[in-house]
Amino acid sequence: MEMTPELFFNRMVNEGLSYNHSIVAFDQEKPIAIVVNGIRMIDGKKTAWNGGTGIAIDYRGKGVSNLFMEEVFNMYHEENIEKETLEAIKENERAISLYKRFGYEIKDSLVYLSGSIEASIPEHTMLQTKSIRPEQLANFPFYQENVPWQCQWLSAKSGEAQIYLDEAGNSIGYTLFKKVWNQEGILEKVFLYQCKLLSEVSEEIIQAVFSSITEGESSPIHFITINASLSNPVIQYFMNNGFKLTTEQVQMERKI
Template identity: 50%
Template sequence: MELKTVSQCTLEEVLIAWNKGFEGYFVRIDMDEEMFLNRLVGEGLSPKLSIVAFDGNTPVGIVLNGVRHLNGRKTSWNGGTGVSPDYRGKGVSRALMDETLAIYARENVEIATLEAINENSKAIVLYEKYGYEITNHLLFLSGEFEAHVKEPLQLQVKTIRPEQLSSFAFYNEDVPWQCSWHSNKQGEASVFYNQKNEAIGYMLYRRVWNNEGQLESIRCYQLELLEKGNVEDIPHFLTSLTNKKVHITTVNFLASNPVTNYLLENGLEVTTEQVQMKKEMD
């Protein structure tokens, strides 16, 4: 078996490795060329730090990796480890993990992160053998939401660029990789203030519009209440985007986030459960 970086492979080889690697996976994540390249760029994944395993000329496994500075620490993310069905249980995953951690060491990564589907116990056990620990339980939610606001709230909304979130002292950078503003530069962000001009919450999201120019759905990456905010403020946050019924999807929301519980009580359902795992590098 030979390991190459994604930058040393053809796009066709990488796509074969990815699509075969996740064949029969818990969530369908097949990608074509455009989808793959958009993900690579949008999520800050590095062709030089990502690897493909070959058996002869056949791509049989893949790991996509990215590195960023978050909270002042050099942080890596494993954006997907896949092995072709015929090669599972034959040591390919271990070879990919060995090389991935060697890459992190060469890049002076301080903390390594990844997410794994709850039901994927074999992968979780493998990551634990390499020193990863479960730090959070994450939920994807989806459903129709219609805010029922009894009376208007004197709410001030400041709409900003996603990258501007990092300039606020209250902003928490310690979120799953795909929920970071770095991964959502094409999205939108809002900060909410009360009458005393105190920040009470913020939101990072993308709105999807149909061909008629009507709002079709909202994809939420962060929806956070601050110390001065409370659960009753959440519908007001959402009605600042639309006062009509809308389909909402959340990405990797913390199960412990009070916003998550509110959304579950108001029409959304869990579609996918994941664990966030982290490893302190030596």
């Protein structure tokens, strides 16, 4: 992975990562490894997220990872962390094996999907939409807080959120997303961080939800799901309707 200093700084800020809890390893004056960490309360537990670990190629296979992880765990211990999480690319067996050796377990399979849906409001839909700020989601009892770090509202403060209601005014789901426009002011794509339906997933509801997100824009709009759980019926619907799998990860957790 490569990124400019500006992109690195923006990622630290936007995802709530902590400079004070991130670590760089040196060989004399030469930086050779880095891990960026974030810490926040999730479901009442002080949780740490390893948002990325990198070791310089020349130093791999020389025991640096063992020393590095021990230093990270010492910091977690000093911070009284109750749960430790991370994600790893599914094909990166070497990294997954390393994390397992240190007590991490695979808890879920996560996917990045990419695709377009021709969003049009179904003729007979009674779905009502309420737009809210991402931080307001935490006030709703159905909001799912224990999701991958990047999908939590705290990591998507610059995004948008919507609540969906049936004709009786009962909540039936919500979405957390971020729109990206090009220089011509045209909606280019939508990053979908969460899409949870409390009712049965149907084409009518999906169409109504996507129409609410892309209201006033020309279709089709390109959607990208971020670290979405394969167990989510909405994600299964996307995969069955032409969305392409671009990346698959495993969500790992280490309990204290």
